[in-house]
Amino acid sequence: MAQQAYMTETDNGGSGPERPGARFRRLTNRLVAGWTGDRRIWRRGLVVAALAVLLALIMLLHAHIPNAIGNLGSLTDTFLPWLGLFVPVLLVLAFVRKSATALIAVLLPSIVWLNLFGSLISDKAGSAGDLTVVTHNVNADNADPAGTARDVAASGADVVALEELTTSAVPVYEQALDSRYRYHSVQGTVGLWSKYPLTGVKPVDIKLGWTRAMRATVTSPAGQVAVYVAHLPSVRVKLEAGFTARQRDKSANALGEAIKHEKLTRVVLLGDLNGTMNDRALTAVTAQMRSTQGAAGSGFGFSWPASFPMARIDQIMVKGIEPESSWTLPQTGSDHLPVAARVNVATSS
Structure with a gap:
């Protein structure tokens, strides 16, 4: 042929x-x-070029945006990765305007975004680790708590933290999880299930007036680990008030103080913090701990809302422990995705 x-x-x-x-x-x-x-071509597109420079400055100096008006700084911190979507838009506008000035200017936000988030694009997960942990906000309005419990247990985690537990749902979770997890404790609206013994269990006061945080020592085969479970207050975005998070910020400071005075050197924090690692309002916690997703995850690991995740507000953080891998689990009956991590306790100090 x-x-x-x-x-x-x-x-x-x-x-x-x-x-x-x-x-x-x-x-x-x-x-x-x-x-x-x-x-x-050098005189056209000056508006596009100015917008590109402004976008670069917002991303570069986001920590200096004040919170005095509607917590605008924290709102920017929370959705900071999504500002990168404006880069291709500006690039198209620069081509449409046939502006060399705009094209060069668009390089600035591109470089800043890559500097901030480029490391999250690669897969940093390892294959080692001796302890797998999972945290999940199960949603108080969850219509299938038993199914959610089975889905979480199917991850094979050694330790599971659940948040937003209701009084009526607790027995359902206990029945579904107790066959796999011999030890567990529920404090207020948070709970911890473990394959290994729990000691030193107590609620943690995060200045709410009711219990939404707890602490326990997990004695794993690789060593003792202090595990904190927390569900910080929700934040709201309102037209008249902006990003309201005063109570969340107060609770974050209290949680940070509790972790700061922890006597064990190996610490894991599991929970829904209603904030991202970029949010300066969580500095009391994030300044002393590492995100497993940032250190050993693949991608951004967004966890909320489950139907179209836009932010990682469900966190696994560690101190004195080496993260090996971190990932999100499939959607359950909750509006949050469960998040998981594998850490190395034995080789940590």
């Missing part, structure tokens, strides 16, 4: 085989048509 040849029009009006790369060159010529020899 004769080999088929792609044909293209020649200079003399005939046709002949199209050379490799010819289509790419034609596409390139179309894109730059009207650019060459046009001195206005």
Whole structure:
């Protein structure tokens, strides 16, 4: 069978085989048509260029955006990774405007975003570890708590923390989990299930007036670990008040103080903190602990809302322990995704 040849029009009006790369060159010529020899490419698109510089400054200096008006700084911190979506939009506008100035300016937010979040794109997960932990806000309105419990237990975790437990749902979770987890404790609306003995169990006062945090010592085969479970107060975004998070911030400071005075050197924090690692309001906690997702995860690990995750507000953090891997689990009956991590206790100090 004769080999088929792609044909293209020649200079003399005939046709002949199209050379490799010819289509790419034609596409390139179309894109730059009207650019060459046009001195206005440096004067056009100044508005687009200014927007690109502004976007770069917001991402670079986000920690300095004040919280005085509607906690605007914390709101920016929370959704900071999504600001990167404006980069391709500005790039398209720069091409449409045929502006060399705008194209160069768009490099600035691109570089800043990659500097902030580029490390999260790669897969940093390892294969080691001797303790697997899971945390899940199960949602007080969960219509299938038994199914949610089975889904979480199927992860094979050694330690499971659950938040937003209701009085009526606690027996359901206990019945579904007790066959796999010999030890457990529920304090207020948070609970901890473990394959290994729990001692030193107590509620942690996070200044709410009721219990939404607890602490326990897990004696694993690799050593003792202080495990904290916390569900910080929710935040709200309102037109008239902005990003309201005063009670969340107060509770975060109290939780940070409790962890600061922990006597054990190996500490794991599991819970729904209603804030991301970028949120400066959680500094009392994040300044002394590492995110397993940031250290050993793949991608951003967004956990909320489960139907279309936009932020990682469900956290696993460690101190004195080496993270090996971190990931999100499949959706359950909750509006949050469960998050999991494998850590190395034996080699940690």
